[in-house]
Amino acid sequence: MQKLIYLLIVAVGIFGCQPKSPHPTLITFTATWCEPCKQVRPILEQLKEKIKVIDYDFDRNKKAVRKYKIRAVPTFILGDLRTHNIREVITALGMEQEFANAFAEKLTAGTLSTCSRWASERRVMSGDFAGKYGWKYHPWVKSLHDTRATFNYVMKGAQLGITEVAINRALYTLDKLKRDVLYVLPTAKGASKFSKGRFTVALSLSPYIRSMFTDLNSIDLKQAGNCTLYLSGSRGNNNLKNIPVSELILDELDEMDQAQIYLALERLSGQLRKCVWGISTPTVPAHGIHKVYQGSTQEHFMFQCPYCGRHTELVWPDCVEMIGEYETDVRCKESFLKCKECQHKLEQKDKPIFLAGGKWEPTAKNINKDVRGFYINQLYSYTVNAGELVSAFLRGFGDELAATEFWNSKLGLPFVAEGAQISEQMLDATIAEHSMNDVRPMIGGEKLITLGVDQGDMFNAVVCEWNIDGDASRDLSAASLCKVLWVGKHTSEDWGWLDQLMSEWQVLYAVIDADPHTNEARRFARRYPGFVGLTRYRRVKNAKEITTTEEETRGVSMHQCDRSSWISAVMSRFKSNPCRILLPRDIPHEFKQHLMSTVRTFKRDDHGNPSSHYVEVGPDHYLHCLVYNEISLHFSPMLTDTRIGKVL
Numbered sequence: 001m002q003k004l005i006y007l008l009i010v011a012v013g014i015f016g017c018q019p020k021s022p023h024p025t026l027i028t029f030t031a032t033w034c035e036p037c038k039q040v041r042p043i044l045e046q047l048k049e050k051i052k053v054i055d056y057d058f059d060r061n062k063k064a065v066r067k068y069k070i071r072a073v074p075t076f077i078l079g080d081l082r083t084h085n086i087r088e089v090i091t092a093l094g095m096e097q098e099f100a101n102a103f104a105e106k107l108t109a110g111t112l113s114t115c116s117r118w119a120s121e122r123r124v125m126s127g128d129f130a131g132k133y134g135w136k137y138h139p140w141v142k143s144l145h146d147t148r149a150t151f152n153y154v155m156k157g158a159q160l161g162i163t164e165v166a167i168n169r170a171l172y173t174l175d176k177l178k179r180d181v182l183y184v185l186p187t188a189k190g191a192s193k194f195s196k197g198r199f200t201v202a203l204s205l206s207p208y209i210r211s212m213f214t215d216l217n218s219i220d221l222k223q224a225g226n227c228t229l230y231l232s233g234s235r236g237n238n239n240l241k242n243i244p245v246s247e248l249i250l251d252e253l254d255e256m257d258q259a260q261i262y263l264a265l266e267r268l269s270g271q272l273r274k275c276v277w278g279i280s281t282p283t284v285p286a287h288g289i290h291k292v293y294q295g296s297t298q299e300h301f302m303f304q305c306p307y308c309g310r311h312t313e314l315v316w317p318d319c320v321e322m323i324g325e326y327e328t329d330v331r332c333k334e335s336f337l338k339c340k341e342c343q344h345k346l347e348q349k350d351k352p353i354f355l356a357g358g359k360w361e362p363t364a365k366n367i368n369k370d371v372r373g374f375y376i377n378q379l380y381s382y383t384v385n386a387g388e389l390v391s392a393f394l395r396g397f398g399d400e401l402a403a404t405e406f407w408n409s410k411l412g413l414p415f416v417a418e419g420a421q422i423s424e425q426m427l428d429a430t431i432a433e434h435s436m437n438d439v440r441p442m443i444g445g446e447k448l449i450t451l452g453v454d455q456g457d458m459f460n461a462v463v464c465e466w467n468i469d470g471d472a473s474r475d476l477s478a479a480s481l482c483k484v485l486w487v488g489k490h491t492s493e494d495w496g497w498l499d500q501l502m503s504e505w506q507v508l509y510a511v512i513d514a515d516p517h518t519n520e521a522r523r524f525a526r527r528y529p530g531f532v533g534l535t536r537y538r539r540v541k542n543a544k545e546i547t548t549t550e551e552e553t554r555g556v557s558m559h560q561c562d563r564s565s566w567i568s569a570v571m572s573r574f575k576s577n578p579c580r581i582l583l584p585r586d587i588p589h590e591f592k593q594h595l596m597s598t599v600r601t602f603k604r605d606d607h608g609n610p611s612s613h614y615v616e617v618g619p620d621h622y623l624h625c626l627v628y629n630e631i632s633l634h635f636s637p638m639l640t641d642t643r644i645g646k647v648l
């Protein structure tokens with residue numbers, strides 16, 4: 001009985017406090033001869049001050065008893081008499097524990113109309129912030145849960161609670177909005193790890209969430225009633241093509257296949273009731289999360305300084321008093337956060353207090369409220385202190401990986417290390433005397449000439465001539481000088497154009513991108529047996545190795561090699577001193593742009609091991625043409641006894 005009354009009071013409290021609740025009323029049926037009714041009476045009197053209570057005597061109000069089909073006393077009906085929306089009925093017949101639980105559950109569900117409320121009630125956490133899910137230590141996540149924009153992009157430092165928001169959005173959408181969700185991670189392996197890891201943990205900690213799902217057997221597809229949660233990797237041809245969902249969550253956007261992402265986003269735009277989330281630590285400028293963030297509201301988490309009262313935010317380096325001179329300097333620990341307006345020290349332990357009233361505020365000039373972007377860095381973190389940030393910063397001096405990690409993972413900002421991108425100056429330094437219009441080589445000449453072709457909307461082609469001026473038996477790339485003779489592009493339907501290039505330049509060996517028109521490429525290569533190979537990038541253990549197979553391509557050589565290592569080989573030609581590549585004086589600007597569009601950054605594999613890789617921030621077809629020429633070089637010397645003139 002006591003429990004029942006308690007629940008009743010809670011119920012009234014919840015409904016009574018909700019501004020949107022339409023005139024909640026409590027109807028009670030009691031009788032003078034009923035002992036429990038007598039016990040309830042004083043509480044009912046108190047409730048009358050907070051909520052409208054209509055008190056019927058069971059014996060004297062037969063009409064109402066019939067209307068509400070009352071069969072026992074006491075009976076309580078909670079609802080809105082005006083709209084006849086009855087929220088709950090409790091009778092003395094059903095005072096068992098289950099009823100009380102079900103009642104509490106229904107009351108709770110009725111109040112979980114926003115994702116943040118839902119999460120705080122349904123999610124249970126372990127570890128550092130064990131217990132019911134909340135945002136005391138990361139207050140910036142609360143309103144993130146409840147954004148109503150179609151596109152939401154979060155550019156963030158590591159470990160700031162954003163992935164939990166994404167998980168909450170996914171589960172809330174399934175449970176309350178009754179819509180399908182697609183949760184995408186960079187790789188299928190990552191998606192399955194996420195499914196078995198974080199997702200399973202969320203379920204194991206919360207009985208309610210576990211009860212939502214009717215089928216959990218599949219790793220990449222979870223059934224919650226009529227709704228489905230799909231977990232997928234971003235790579236592969238069909239993964240994002242037909243999105244059957246209302247909520248799309250792209251987790252670690254920067255590591256994904258960018259072309260696929262843009263296709264997916266394009267397809268989603270304009271569709272009603274869609275919601276897209278992109279979250280990531282950034283890598284390089286104008287790529288991935290930074291690219292989409294730039295087109296957003298660009299919101300920062302602003303708060304009031306507890307000392308000067310000014311509206312401010314936490315930024316590097318203005319908000320850090322840096323103490324210590326090198327990474328292992330013990331004085332680093334003495335570094336502290338400060339207000340950039342008044343310079344007053346901000347205590348780490350006070351963060352939950354002074355950040356509690358913080359708000360997301362747009363910094364972009366042209367605001368499309370349907371594309372919201374959020375930026376947050378580790379200066380806000382409750383678990384990372386200023387000393388750790390300073391050590392990480394100092395570690396970055398002379399260490400490209402550490403510097404990249406500091407900017408990307410700690411500050412949540414894109415970063416280009418020195419020398420990680422080819423500059424226009426570097427390109428200009430390689431421009432030589434020759435012209436793209438110089439006389440073509442003679443038939444049967446002795447020159448080592450190669451051709452690299454990138455397939456896409458267009459053919460991009462680059463013709464190179466090679467001079468071996470070092471010890472080729474040790475490292476052919478290092479021992480050779482590359483002279484770019486000619487570059488150009490043409491509609492990719494006309495393979496005859498490539499025939500013309502083969503003959504015009506007396507090409508000794510050509511390497512052609514195997515995709516997307518693999519059949520046509522294969523047919524072309526068959527016309528030049530031993531002089532044309534196809535290529536495709538793949539991940540390999542031994543980075544410099546080229547694997548050549550003929551099975552898949554039926555008689556045509558397919559050279560497979562590691563993308564990063566071979567881009568690196570091309571890049572190093574421009575960076576070495578003296579440079580080992582020469583460009584014609586009339587090289588088109590587009591060629592230069594393609595070479596400047598690739599930036600080296602780092603990523604960590606599933607085991608946490610870092611490796612460098614290249615991301616493109618614009619079209620980069622000519623760069624790949626150079627890579628294919630580099631591969632061609634390794635197959636050309638074998639052909640020194642043959643001349644293409646004999647074949648043509």
Ligand SMILES: [Zn+2]
Nearest residue numbers: 305308339342
């Ligand atoms: Zn201040």
